[in-house]
Amino acid sequence: MDLSYGPEYDAFRDEVRSFLTARGADAPQDRAKPSENTRAWQRTLIEHGYAARTIPKEYGGYGAEPDILKSRIIAEEFAQARVNRGLGGQGIAMLVPTLLEVGTEEQRQQFIPPTLTGEMTWCQGYSEPGAGSDLASLRTSAVLDGDEWVINGQKIWTSTAHIADWMFALVRTEPEAPKHQGISFLLLRMDTPGIEVRPLVDMTGTANFNEVFFTDVRVPKGQIVGNRGEGWQVANAILRHERDSLGDPNATLTRLNALTELMKTETMGGQRLIDHPTYRDRLMRIQGRVMAMRFNDMRILSSNINKSGDTALARMVVKLQGTELRHDLEALGIDVMGELGLGYGKDNPYVRDGGSWQFHYMFYLGLIIGGGTSQIQKNIISERGLGMPKEPKLPATR
Amino acid sequence: MDFGLSEEQTLLQDSVNRFLEAEAPLTRVREFAEQQTSDDVWEGLASLGVAGLTIGESAGGVGLTAFDAALVSESLGYHTTPSPYVGSAVIAPMALTRSGHEEHPLLGDLAAGTATVGLALNEAVAARADAGINGNGEILNGKALYVHDFGAANYLVADQDQRLYLVDAGAHGLARQPLANIDQTRVSGALEFRDTPATCLSDDADLLATLIDVGRVMLAADSLGAAQCMLDQAVAYAKEREQFNRPIASFQAVKHMCAEMAAALEPCRAMVWYAAHAIDAAPDEIRVTACHTKAHTSEVATFVAKTATEVHGGMGFTDLVGLHYWFKRIGYNRQMLGAPELIREEAALAQGL
Structure with a gap:
């Protein structure tokens, strides 16, 4: 056990800090929607190696060797300074790594540079009304007609579809093949005729997601990533990546600190919430759980760096434990405020922290379900982690 | 940066586990439960160096750290081994050396396993x-x-x-x-x-507080081991036991119980490691980490104790399978040196809350 990062990394941390001191004030607040400001900030970050760090220079990245600790230091320091980390989204997080792995040279040149700078934004077309946990049963079809794919069907849970320029989608191209072998990975422009986007308002009152309908949508044949029928493998490599990023204990720690602050400042009947024994104990219970997940995270980080230690199970539990923990934490933020915890919306003068406790309480219920439900996580843990058998399949009903 | 066990630590834990599998199986635990003596097991552990694990070489010990001691504690919990380990091999040596009694004759006897x-x-x-x-x-x-x-x-x-x-x-x-x-x-x-x-x-009140915290980390490690063993037994039993013409391990209801146990327990391992590491490496953090580690691990282990017993169905309730030894060991660890609510309050106070 050696938790120091070493002199090389301490120096790197100083470098990041100096950058944040010098330039942090230039950072825009908005992260989700690329505007001219956010794009300019993104270019600054790439130039200094704080965004697109390990993407090769020829594709518009910074071109550094992958270094897990340096990436971690950047994340820690930006979070600490509360400075915008640049553009996120599914194009940068998921499509770019996929193209680097299986895209053609032409596709990399065409798509990666504008994606990194925010000139080209993406949404992910995976889930369908009839294909949720059983994603591989998806039915949106793409039929080759001359030099074009003709797409018909429907996607759902498509975040940012209403603002994205492009979509990467899983579609069924080989209807006769077994379900996992009949899927292909296509790229398509969202302004293609035949695409209709309808916002899907969720329980938070916001349209965080959309439905996307396809009617005879024609897409050039070359906009396929990987081979025909291999879309499932292409997608799976990055789905695992998404699962890893849900339930991040370091983000939860930031919320725990906010909750502690709330309980120290908010009073009822003249008593600070933190001095109420039951609320206090609930806070401490949550803190213990956060602590366990943070050390679990350090164990995984160390294993990534040193390529050592059996951390398969430690990884498998992060999404399940992390999202449930976050939901419980947000629930406590509401509970401690009693009737004041009901406040929601912008125009209420008594609402605390912008209504974020209610919003996150609901949003994290969404994340317990999304990205592989808690029940799917438990199947994965019991089957892959504990070696328990799959449930026997029933004969097909259709 | 390295958050994990060294090769030596893995070897240490392996050798203690091998010894306990051979010399202190459940039949031996049952004998102890009736007669309340386990001198031969402790003698064997002493000959492995466990009694003198944290005692300096000049007094006949092995000179290892509190972190190493927690790993042994985990193994003892896994095998529900009766032994005077926590007091004799961990707390007493630390009490003597940290209070300026490095030359105390008791240290040599503790290292030899003849004093408790x-x-x-x-x-x-x-x-x-x-x-x-x-x-x-x-x-x-x-x-x-x-x-x-x-x-x-x-x-x-x-x-x-x-x-x-x-x-x-x-x-x-x-x-x-x-x-x-x-x-x-x-x-x-x-x-x-x-x-x-x-x-x-x-x-020195601080020394006493530290000794109690070290005891808490050792008990947490013991519970981690005991709960891991209960989970392992539950998974093994579910794969073997058949009902409705299939292993009950293929029912999602049973699989999800096991997954929930694993998901709650696995992060406790990193937590126990860190708390044990902090005893020597980060004294400022001992208070809060030890309290949280014992409280949280106790809560998780209590959940595992109940759930693993349920996976065994009626057999889990019998003396025949002996699962109750682990169940009760976890219950004991939970109550000793501060039950969860009490030490979570200590953690809050230690942070100035």
Whole structure:
């Protein structure tokens, strides 16, 4: 056990800090929607190696060797300074790594540079009304007609579809093949005729997601990533990546600190919430759980760096434990405020922290379900982690 | 940066596990539960170096760290091994060396496994109505309940002013009363002091607090091991047991119970490692990490104890399978040196909340 990062990394941390001191004030607040400001900030970050760090220079990245600790230091320091980390989204997080792995040279040149700078934004077309946990049963079809794919069907849970320029989608191209072998990975422009986007308002009152309908949508044949029928493998490599990023204990720690602050400042009947024994104990219970997940995270980080230690199970539990923990934490933020915890919306003068406790309480219920439900996580843990058998399949009903 | 076990630590844990599998199986635990002696197991562990694990080489020990000690504690919990380990091999050596008694003759005997030290420290955590120790630096009066490793030849005792004493089990004015406790792998009892002479080791309240925290980390590690063993047994049983013409391990209801146990327990491993590491490497953090680690691991282990028993169905409830030894061991660890609610409050206070 050696938790120091070493002199090389301490120096790197100083470098990041100096950058944040010098330039942090230039950072825009908005992260989700690329505007001219956010794009300019993104270019600054790439130039200094704080965004697109390990993407090769020829594709518009910074071109550094992958270094897990340096990436971690950047994340820690930006979070600490509360400075915008640049553009996120599914194009940068998921499509770019996929193209680097299986895209053609032409596709990399065409798509990666504008994606990194925010000139080209993406949404992910995976889930369908009839294909949720059983994603591989998806039915949106793409039929080759001359030099074009003709797409018909429907996607759902498509975040940012209403603002994205492009979509990467899983579609069924080989209807006769077994379900996992009949899927292909296509790229398509969202302004293609035949695409209709309808916002899907969720329980938070916001349209965080959309439905996307396809009617005879024609897409050039070359906009396929990987081979025909291999879309499932292409997608799976990055789905695992998404699962890893849900339930991040370091983000939860930031919320725990906010909750502690709330309980120290908010009073009822003249008593600070933190001095109420039951609320206090609930806070401490949550803190213990956060602590366990943070050390679990350090164990995984160390294993990534040193390529050592059996951390398969430690990884498998992060999404399940992390999202449930976050939901419980947000629930406590509401509970401690009693009737004041009901406040929601912008125009209420008594609402605390912008209504974020209610919003996150609901949003994290969404994340317990999304990205592989808690029940799917438990199947994965019991089957892959504990070696328990799959449930026997029933004969097909259709 | 390296968050994990060294090769030496893995080897240490492997060798203790191999010994316990061979020499201290469940049949041996059952014998202990009836006779309350396990001298031969402790002798064997001592010959492996476990008794002198944290004692310096000059006193005949191995000179390893508190982190290493927690790994052994985990192994002992996994096998529900009866042994005077926590008091004799971890807390007493640390109490002596950190209070300026590095040359104390007891250290050599502890390293050899011939001396044992029980812990009368619950009163320093929170004294119950009919207990509490009054001392003046030389003489003790009062009562200590549920003394850990009651069968030991010496005891560490704390008084009302957080002074720490070493008392001979045969000291004048000391009455010993065995107390049956739910965990038959541990020996408990009450000590009643009437003008009992005692050697005051330290009047440093911080040292006493640290020793209690180290004990908490050791108990947390013990619970981690015990809960891991219960989970392993539950998974193995579910794969073997058939109902409705299939292994019950293929039912999602059963799989999800096991997944929930694993998901809650696996992060406790990293937590116990960190808390144990902090004892030597980050003294400022001991208070909060030790309290949280014992409280959280106790909550998780309690959940695992119940759920793993349920996976075994009716057999889990019997003495035949013996699962209850682990169940009760976890229950014992939860109550000793501060139950979860109490030490979460300590964690809050230690952060200035």
